[in-house]
Amino acid sequence: MAGPEPGWTPVIPQTAGLGLTPDGPRWFASVPDEPGLWLEGPAEDGAASPIAKSTLAVLDHALRAERELARLSQELGSRYEEVDLLYTISEILGQTVRLEEAARIIVRAVSSVVGARRASIVVHDEQAGVLRTVAAQGIPPGRAGVIRIDDPDSIAARVFRERKAMIGDPAEGPLPAIGKQERGYQGTAFMSVPISYAAPGAPARCIGVVNLTDRIGGDRFAPTDRKLISAIANQIGAALENARLVARDREQQRLERELELAKHLQQGLLPAPSVLSGDAQVGVRCVALESVGGDFYTFSRLGLGRVGVMVGDVSSHGFAAALLMASAVSAAGIHASAAGTPDEVLAALRESLADKLSSSDNYLTVFYGVLDPFNGRLTYASAGHPYAFRVPGDGPPARLDATAPPLGLGADAAIASQTSPWVSGVDLLCVWTDGLADATDDGGEPFGEDRILEAIGARRLDHPERIVEAVMAAADRFSPRPSDDRTLLVMRI
Numbered sequence: 376m377a378g379p380e381p382g383w384t385p386v387i388p389q390t391a392g393l394g395l396t397p398d399g400p401r402w403f404a405s406v407p408d409e410p411g412l413w414l415e416g417p418a419e420d421g422a423a424s425p426i427a428k429s430t431l432a433v434l435d436h437a438l439r440a441e442r443e444l445a446r447l448s449q450e451l452g453s454r455y456e457e458v459d460l461l462y463t464i465s466e467i468l469g470q471t472v473r474l475e476e477a478a479r480i481i482v483r484a485v486s487s488v489v490g491a492r493r494a495s496i497v498v499h500d501e502q503a504g505v506l507r508t509v510a511a512q513g514i515p516p517g518r519a520g521v522i523r524i525d526d527p528d529s530i531a532a533r534v535f536r537e538r539k540a541m542i543g544d545p546a547e548g549p550l551p552a553i554g555k556q557e558r559g560y561q562g563t564a565f566m567s568v569p570i571s572y573a574a575p576g577a578p579a580r581c582i583g584v585v586n587l588t589d590r591i592g593g594d595r596f597a598p599t600d601r602k603l604i605s606a607i608a609n610q611i612g613a614a615l616e617n618a619r620l621v622a623r624d625r626e627q628q629r630l631e632r633e634l635e636l637a638k639h640l641q642q643g644l645l646p647a648p649s650v651l652s653g654d655a656q657v658g659v660r661c662v663a664l665e666s667v668g669g670d671f672y673t674f675s676r677l678g679l680g681r682v683g684v685m686v687g688d689v690s691s692h693g694f695a696a697a698l699l700m701a702s703a704v705s706a707a708g709i710h711a712s713a714a715g716t717p718d719e720v721l722a723a724l725r726e727s728l729a730d731k732l733s734s735s736d737n738y739l740t741v742f743y744g745v746l747d748p749f750n751g752r753l754t755y756a757s758a759g760h761p762y763a764f765r766v767p768g769d770g771p772p773a774r775l776d777a778t779a780p781p782l783g784l785g786a787d788a789a790i791a792s793q794t795s796p797w798v799s800g801v802d803l804l805c806v807w808t809d810g811l812a813d814a815t816d817d818g819g820e821p822f823g824e825d826r827i828l829e830a831i832g833a834r835r836l837d838h839p840e841r842i843v844e845a846v847m848a849a850a851d852r853f854s855p856r857p858s859d860d861r862t863l864l865v866m867r868i
Contacts, residue, residue, distance in 0.1 A: 669696025738783030
């Protein structure tokens with residue numbers, strides 16, 4: 376127990392009791408719950424001395440206390456890691472991080488807590504019907520990818536379908552594949568746990584799976600590991616869904632900004648009535664059903680007091696129509712400035728748009744007229760545009776009939792020009808698109824050209840801007856929910 380080294384090594388006995396040593400008989404006893412650890416002490420009357428018994432009791436108590444302290448420390452460390460994991464996920468919930476970044480943080484934290492060398496999170500892609508790997512750790516590049524939900528050989532797909540966690544032990548037989556990327560991998564144990572998310576007022580749904588393989592320090596994941604990951608699966612699901620919703624919201628905001636930019640760009644293609652200030656009175660409205668549309672108009676001075684006016688309508692609406700509309704407006708400005716006759720301008724416009732029209736299902740109706748107030752005439756050509764009228768100062772309106780089929784529906788059809796008399800300062804040129812005439816009320820009755828002409832005729836002496844305002848307001852009251860682009864142009868020269 377104390378003093379100098381005696382210079383000899385005792386032989387460990389098979390059982391507790393007396394043993395002969397160079398210093399005489401000594402008493403030996405194994406320390407409880409400590410295999411391989413023995414206590415040597417003095418003997419009295421062939422048995423352990425009181426001090427030996429007391430020392431053994433004290434040592435046993437001290438070692439028990441040390442083991443309990445180690446256990447508690449380990450338990451506390453484990454609880455700390457679990458709390459830290461929950462804190463990490465809570466931080467993700469409170470931040471606007473990308474889905475991939477959130478999944479990467481969660482994979483790193485979860486694999487650290489349960490001691491997994493390899494980990495991945497797969498998330499359900501509803502549109503494609505697959506599980507996509509959004510984060511992976513310890514998996515070689517190119518091995519993590521896409522898993523079909525109906526894959527019969529994939530553990531991740533099975534866990535997703537059945538919404539039940541699975542733990543695999545190599546001692547129980549060959550390990551199945553987590554996913555297609557894992558086939559051929561000879562690993563150790565695995566654990567796959569479904570990730571759930573429940574929106575407020577809605578039942579929980581499975582949105583993905585967390586996969587863990589290669590347990591550090593052992594080949595099997597403990598039930599406590601599954602219990603932990605399963606317990607926080609809802610939190611993981613909320614974090615991932617939050618990141619996905621943030622990404623979706625950002626994408627929606629980006630699209631809205633781009634749509635708003637496209638709207639401004641398209642509106643910038645259409646001239647303002649002030650372009651003809653001093654030469655003509657103009658009222659015009661072009662209202663797209665969506666952010667962008669297929670209706671367009673343009674006008675320009677042609678010299679000697681003449682004014683060229685074009686109104687067009689691309690079939691359908693939205694981006695496809697808007698792209699064709701932009702090309703038409705650009706080409707129209709070039710061809711009209713060449714001061715050709717209306718039929719020549721429309722023929723040149725058709726040729727410019729030929730490639731775009733042949734590669735799509737769209738077509739367009741176009742009216743183009745040249746107003747010559749000094750010679751008292753209106754010369755026009757109409758490629759299938761049904762709503763163009765000359766409204767005189769007194770009397771019924773005169774329809775300006777189509778002189779050719781719509782552009783895109785007759786590549787070789789002839790385009791002719793027509794001439795109509797024109798009373799300067801009195802007559803009105805009125806052109807609109809079918810979205811205005813075809814607007815329907817709740818009962819399905821169309822607004823119709825008769826109502827439009829009646830409204831224009833009742834205000835024919837007013838400024839064109841006030842006429843347009845009145846007609847568009849009447850159309851909005853009649854049909855407050857548009858189903859197509861609406862355009863109306865009224866001009867007096």
